[in-house]
Amino acid sequence: MHIAVCVKRIPLSGGRWVLTADSSEIDTSGPSMGFTLSPHEECAAEAAVQLVEQNGGSSTVLTIGTSDSEEQVRSLLAVGIDRGVLIETDGQEWDPQATSSALVAQLRAGTPEGAYDLVICGTEAGDTADYQVPVRIAHALGWPVVTNVKGLTITDGVARCERAVGSAREVYEVTLPAVISVKDGVNIPRYPSVPGRIKARKKPVDVVAGERPAPRLEKVRLELVAEEQRSAEVLGEGVAGVAPLVEVFKKIGVI
Amino acid sequence: MILVIADHDRGVLDTTSLQAVTAAKALDPQVDVLVVGDAGRAAVADLAAHGASTVHLAVGDALSDYAPQASARAAVELVQRLSPAAVLATGTPRGNEVLAHVAAILDVPFAAECVELSLSAPDHSIVRNRWGGSILEDAVVHSDLLVASFTAHAVRAEPAEGAGTVEEFTPALSPADTAVRVVDRAGEGAAGVGLAEARVIVSGGRGVGGPEGFEPIDELAELLDGAVGCSRVVTSNGWRPHNEQVGQTGTKVAPDLYIACGISGATQHIAGMRTSKTIVAINTDKDAPIMGYAHYAIVGDVNTILPALVAATRAAKE
Numbered sequence: 001m002h003i004a005v006c007v008k009r010i011p012l013s014g015g016r017w018v019l020t021a022d023s024s025e026i027d028t029s030g031p032s033m034g035f036t037l038s039p040h041e042e043c044a045a046e047a048a049v050q051l052v053e054q055n056g057g058s059s060t061v062l063t064i065g066t067s068d069s070e071e072q073v074r075s076l077l078a079v080g081i082d083r084g085v086l087i088e089t090d091g092q093e094w095d096p097q098a099t100s101s102a103l104v105a106q107l108r109a110g111t112p113e114g115a116y117d118l119v120i121c122g123t124e125a126g127d128t129a130d131y132q133v134p135v136r137i138a139h140a141l142g143w144p145v146v147t148n149v150k151g152l153t154i155t156d157g158v159a160r161c162e163r164a165v166g167s168a169r170e171v172y173e174v175t176l177p178a179v180i181s182v183k184d185g186v187n188i189p190r191y192p193s194v195p196g197r198i199k200a201r202k203k204p205v206d207v208v209a210g211e212r213p214a215p216r217l218e219k220v221r222l223e224l225v226a227e228e229q230r231s232a233e234v235l236g237e238g239v240a241g242v243a244p245l246v247e248v249f250k251k252i253g254v255i
Numbered sequence: 256m257i258l259v260i261a262d263h264d265r266g267v268l269d270t271t272s273l274q275a276v277t278a279a280k281a282l283d284p285q286v287d288v289l290v291v292g293d294a295g296r297a298a299v300a301d302l303a304a305h306g307a308s309t310v311h312l313a314v315g316d317a318l319s320d321y322a323p324q325a326s327a328r329a330a331v332e333l334v335q336r337l338s339p340a341a342v343l344a345t346g347t348p349r350g351n352e353v354l355a356h357v358a359a360i361l362d363v364p365f366a367a368e369c370v371e372l373s374l375s376a377p378d379h380s381i382v383r384n385r386w387g388g389s390i391l392e393d394a395v396v397h398s399d400l401l402v403a404s405f406t407a408h409a410v411r412a413e414p415a416e417g418a419g420t421v422e423e424f425t426p427a428l429s430p431a432d433t434a435v436r437v438v439d440r441a442g443e444g445a446a447g448v449g450l451a452e453a454r455v456i457v458s459g460g461r462g463v464g465g466p467e468g469f470e471p472i473d474e475l476a477e478l479l480d481g482a483v484g485c486s487r488v489v490t491s492n493g494w495r496p497h498n499e500q501v502g503q504t505g506t507k508v509a510p511d512l513y514i515a516c517g518i519s520g521a522t523q524h525i526a527g528m529r530t531s532k533t534i535v536a537i538n539t540d541k542d543a544p545i546m547g548y549a550h551y552a553i554v555g556d557v558n559t560i561l562p563a564l565v566a567a568t569r570a571a572k573e
Contacts, residue, residue, distance in 0.1 A: 013522075017390060026390070039487075039504045097364060124351075124367075128385055128392075131346075131367045131404075132355035139359035144434045147323075147355075148348045150497060162441065163348070164498045164506075165264060166449030170321070171439035184504035185490060185497030216364040220393040222385070232536060232552035239563040241553030245535065246567045248551055252533055254455050254479050254512050255572050 001057035001154075001176075002111045003048040003118045005041070005081065006103055006137075009069040010127045012036040016224075023221040037072050039184035040122025046189040047152055047182055048120055049080035055154070058082045058113055062106055064099055064210055066091045077200035078192035083111075084205035093128075095215040100136035102210055107141065116177065118159070123148050123181045130217075134181040145179040146172045150186050256285040258339040260330055261302060262349045265320070266294035268301050270452070271345040273412035276305045278405045279343050280415055282374055287311060289333060291326045292318045296421070303419020305412055315425045321349065322436035327356030329426040334361070334400065340374050346404035347451075358402045366396050366403040374401060387503035387526025408509035408530045450499065450506045455481030455514075458501055458528075459489060462517020462538060462557050466494040471561035472516060478568045484508065486524050502527035517557040520545030537561070 011026050012034040018027040028035075037045075048059040061076045063069050064087040073084035087102050094102070107116055119141075121134040131147075138145030151162030151169070154176070161172045161180060174180075192200070235244040249255045257279040261272035279286040288307040290298055293314045302310055313329035330342060330353065342357055344350035346368045358365035370391065371382040379396040384406050396403070450456065457476040459469055469483070476483045484501040485494070501508055503526040513531035518524060520536075520543055528534070529548055536549035537557050546552055553560055 017386070019390075095364065097362075123348075126386075129368055129387070130365070131351035132358060132365050135352065135355035136359045139356070142431075144431070146435055147352050165440075166452065168449075169441040169498075170437045171441060172435055173438050174435055184487075185500065188491070216397045217366055218395045218397065220395060223391045223393065225389055225391055230547055230550065232546045232549035234541070234552050234554055236553055238553075238555035239560055241537075241555065242560060242563045242567050245551065245553060245564060246571050248533070248535070249479070249512075249568065250571065252512060254481075255568060 001051060001055045001117045002114055003051060003057065003059045003120060004107055004116045005045050005048045005059065005061045005076070006119065006121045006133065007037050007041040007045065007061055007063050007072060007076065008125050008127070009035050009063065009065045009072045010038060010125070019222055019224060023223065024219070025222070035068070035071065037075070038122050038126025040124070040126070040182060042189040043184055043186045044120040044122050044182050045076045045079065045081055046187045050187065051118070051154060058111055060085060060111055062103055063087065064094055064102055065089060070205060073205055074200050075192065077203040078196045079190055080196065083203055086205055086207045087210040088207050089210045089212060092212055093219055094212055095217040096130040096132045096136065097216055098213050100133050100140065101213070103133070104137055104140040106208070107137065118176055119179045121179065121181045123183050134179050138179040141177070141179070143177050143179055144174040145181070146174055147181040149180050149182045152180065152182065152186055256287055256337060256339045257283045258287050258289060258330065258333055258337065258342045260289045260326065260342065260344040260350065260353055261295070261298060262344070262347060263290065263292070263295045263298045266297040268298035269345070269347060270412065271347060271407045273301065273305045274407065274410050275343050275345045275405050276302060276307060277413045277415070278372070278410050279341070280306045282372060283340065286417070287337065287339070289313065289330050291329055292320070299419055299421055303417045304414055306415030306417040307419050308417055309420045309422055312421055312423045313426050314423050315428065317428055317433040317436070320437040322433050323349070323352045324356050324435060325426070325428050325432045326353045327360060328428055328432045330357050331360050332424070332426045339400070340376065341372070341401035341403065344404050346406045351404050354402055354404050361400065363398045363400055363402055364396050366394065368406040369403045370406055370409045372401070372403055372405070376401070387523065388529065389522065389526060407507060450482045450484055450501065450508055453482035453508070453510050455479040455512045456484045456501070456508055456510045457481055457514045457516065458484035458486070458518060459516045460486040460518030461488045463489070464558060468558060469495060471565050474565045475514070475561065475568060478565065478572065479512070481510070481512070486518050486521070515545050515549070516561060518545055519543045520548060
């Protein structure tokens with residue numbers, strides 16, 4: 001089974017966001033800034049590693065971004081992904097349609113050992129939350145897609161996927177090849193081991209040039225949401241706060 | 256005309272769909288609504304009472320339970336027949352999923368999690384949430400048809416007069432359109448209320464100390480007819496199941512009352528509950544970030560306060 005995992009390098013802030021002077025981007029130059037992958041995508045990579053451990057085959061991580069994105073690709077090679085493909089950009093943002101098209105071109109090319117059987121993504125990007133790249137990839141490839149997956153098992157080429165609805169779970173079954181987008185919680189991603197990190201340095205990462213088409217969902221500017229500065233009314237310290245809180249319950253009509 | 260895709264689960268309307276109807280009414284007086292599946296007939300009266308002009312009810316054997324691509328195919332059929340200016344839904348997992356299929360089929364852009372829309376084809380202006388709502392993006396959607404989801408709880412559903420005329424149709428579906436559909440349900444009839452629809456949520460964090468610390472949280476949620484939530488660290492530690500996680504990567508909620516017990520208020524948690532109507536924080540640290548979002552607070556240890564709160568709430572109900 002050959003599995004592709006699609007991920008995106010995103011900023012990680014130790015504190016509040018700061019924008020660049022022209023409000024076009026998050027300012028990532030500050031000392032408390034780093035970069036990461038969204039929890040959904042860490043889970044997507046873990047799912048791929050587990051499935052290859054169980055079924056054999058290979059796993060490939062695909063990403064679109066600047067050359068710095070190799071840091072995130074290597075972090076997944078260190079937890080067991082076999083190889084990486086970096087579609088290198090000049091740092092401008094790609095809209096979801098452009099992103100999907102570029103990924104589809106790489107997915108169609110397959111792996112050195114054979115065609116992909118499964119593409120795993122996070123349900124939504126951690127930064128832009130577009131909720132559509134996995135669906136667009138599936139339509140382009142003519143494959144079925146299940147999104148928001150919180151439980152995944154594959155038996156005899158059929159993926160059984162569970163997702164939450166209210167307090168219950170819906171079950172979907174699709175025959176591979178398929179696209180599946182997972183949510184944080186579908187598994188617990190492992191930490192990279194020291195030998196894993198050393199191996200990751202030698203694993204192959206193909207870099208291909210990406211050319212951004214004109215955006216159809218075009219960012220104009222970003223704006224920080226003014227935090228509603230609220231100062232909680234302290235009802236009391238310790239159990240002294242209990243009686244006033246029960247009065248609040250009555251006032252808002254929950255008892 | 257604007258087409259809104261409403262969501263229901265076996266006939267029970269997702270009430271956030273009414274918010275999308277209200278948002279659409281602000282753009283155009285004529286709002287038609289797509290409801291997929293015969294069971295959705297039960298939702299028509301509510302949609303009409305919020306201003307739906309025509310409710311297009313897609314029926315057929317393959318539509319007895321949720322099938323995202325089939326829903327999208329029904330919407331696309333209406334788009335081609337009725338030429339709406341926009342197709343909207345609420346930014347729920349299903350709403351975003353169906354709109355993503357619609358946009359992929361029609362090869363048009365899709366703007367998810369919008370908070371403002373202004374129609375001006377072929378360059379629509381929108382404002383949408385990024386980073387769970389901590390950053391807003393002004394963007395332009397280059398397309399004649401605007402496909403957009405309206406973020407849940409960004410507007411309050413308002414009653415409005417609508418004819419609510421039902422027009423049934425049977426969309427033409429290929430086997431691929433129904434290949435992905437709900438084939439089974441697990442945990443059906445589980446006790447309690449689901450997080451997304453709960454009016455009251457009692458949520459626990461690291462400060463609760465362990466799985467046994469959730470006993471009074473369970474009791475309080477039951478007394479208040481609410482649901483139990485938790486922060487990410489709680490599910491990562493295995494203290495509670497993942498479906499109870501509130502936050503940017505869990506369930507986004509906006510209940511009438513949110514009680515955060517021993518939750519410091521990490522950005523990713525705040526992103527999932529900040530729009531709750533009344534927020535109560537119970538925390539030992541009076542300077543925890545959660546205090547900047549809470550309306551009311553009790554400063555102290557949840558493990559001594561919660562049992563007392565359970566007893567006092569039970570007494571007040573008697």
